[in-house]
Amino acid sequence: MTDTIMEIVVWAFLLTGIAVCICAGFALVALLTHVVTQWLWVKLKAAYSLKELSDAVRAWEQQKNTGDTEQ
Structure with missing residues (x-):
């Protein structure tokens, strides 16, 4: 009788430990x-910010090269 209870307790701890490891793995x-x-x-x-900046610089250079002074 004591051996059966001990075996049940061992299996319960073992399965609980496996479940904890699986949950910790999922959390990780x-x-x-x-x-x-x-x-x-x-x-x-x-x-995206670099692209916007690049587009703005390109537009400014194009405006500067065409001699357009309006701002």
Whole structure:
């Protein structure tokens, strides 16, 4: 009887430990996904800002080269 209870307790601890490891793995994947997504979002915003700046400089240079003095 004691052996059966001991075996049930051991299996319960073992399965609980496996479940905790799986949940921790999923949490780690979710955190990593969030960090990568935020990093990519920052890079995307920076690239868009650089494109806007590049377009503005290109327009200014074109205006300067055509001799157009209106602003």
